Amino acid sequence: MRGLLSSTVGVSGVIVCSIVLLCSGDLVFLWLFLELGGLCLIPCFFLSGFSHFNSLFSYIVASSISSSFILFGVLYSDLSLFLFLGFLVKFGIFPFSGWVYDVVCNSNWLVVLCLSTFLKVPFVYICFFMGGSFYYVGSLFCSVAFVVFGLMFWLNTPNWYYCWCHVMLSSSAGLVLMGLCISLDILIPFFLVYLVWSVGCVCTLWSYFSKGEFDGLLSGVGFKFVFYFCVLFLTTPVSLALFYKLLSCYVMFSCGLLPLICWSLYSVSEQWFLIKFIVSSMVPKNSLNVLSVV
Numbered sequence: 001m002r003g004l005l006s007s008t009v010g011v012s013g014v015i016v017c018s019i020v021l022l023c024s025g026d027l028v029f030l031w032l033f034l035e036l037g038g039l040c041l042i043p044c045f046f047l048s049g050f051s052h053f054n055s056l057f058s059y060i061v062a063s064s065i066s067s068s069f070i071l072f073g074v075l076y077s078d079l080s081l082f083l084f085l086g087f088l089v090k091f092g093i094f095p096f097s098g099w100v101y102d103v104v105c106n107s108n109w110l111v112v113l114c115l116s117t118f119l120k121v122p123f124v125y126i127c128f129f130m131g132g133s134f135y136y137v138g139s140l141f142c143s144v145a146f147v148v149f150g151l152m153f154w155l156n157t158p159n160w161y162y163c164w165c166h167v168m169l170s171s172s173a174g175l176v177l178m179g180l181c182i183s184l185d186i187l188i189p190f191f192l193v194y195l196v197w198s199v200g201c202v203c204t205l206w207s208y209f210s211k212g213e214f215d216g217l218l219s220g221v222g223f224k225f226v227f228y229f230c231v232l233f234l235t236t237p238v239s240l241a242l243f244y245k246l247l248s249c250y251v252m253f254s255c256g257l258l259p260l261i262c263w264s265l266y267s268v269s270e271q272w273f274l275i276k277f278i279v280s281s282m283v284p285k286n287s288l289n290v291l292s293v294v
Helices: 002-023 027-040 042-049 053-075 077-091 098-104 109-116 118-129 135-155 160-181 184-208 223-232 240-255 257-282 285-293
Strands: none
Touching (some): 002 042, 002 118, 027 042, 027 053, 027 118, 042 053, 042 109, 053 098, 077 135, 077 160, 098 109, 098 160, 109 118, 109 160, 118 160, 118 184, 135 160, 135 257, 160 240, 160 257, 184 240, 223 240, 223 257, 240 257
């Protein structure tokens, strides 16, 4: 009960700070509410009595480092590079994604939900502070991130936490890159679509799965989960995932050729992995052996 109450207060604080952050007109208050929102996430680590001290420690260390970099960039215009590095660390852009894997894969779905949604609101301010200034560097970082996360599906996905972490980090790379070269009138609608899609994905995973082995997760789940899976994760006709991917492709087209190619490779790898997974989980292994022989 205590964990549920503290988690409710924490989530409420994250949402309020994210909303106030959008209305902030002062750089100092921007940094203040940015950090308050991050601190409000800490009670969520103790939901239902589960305490994940290792992941909490990683989150606090990463938040402290990114906070220091962002503060230096806000206070001193000559240190705008630190502001850029602070955002890279905060959003877990490769090669600073290790702490995100540690937090996401060793905590609970409520922490994952907040990290995937409301705590990504600060990316909107990238277009104000660094729009165009670090485009080439950011494009390189994000392009490499797309390729790496596309490979991670096949190299390291033991459970759904890891799977969603790959998806979430690739989305973070896309949001940061868009913030460097896209105007705000396009960023806001795109982020709202992302918000709806990511909330649906995380809530679906949260409803059906606890932390466990990735193989056989669909066994015994039934048609209902398969339907949600196809609507939210697979780019099937008339699915939210297809709409999100098409909108992402449209926006990524304005970010340059290299990021678009790398993002396309990532998307192919992601969809191939998810389709292969759901087919192998639903079709009997004997049938798959026959198909492989054919």
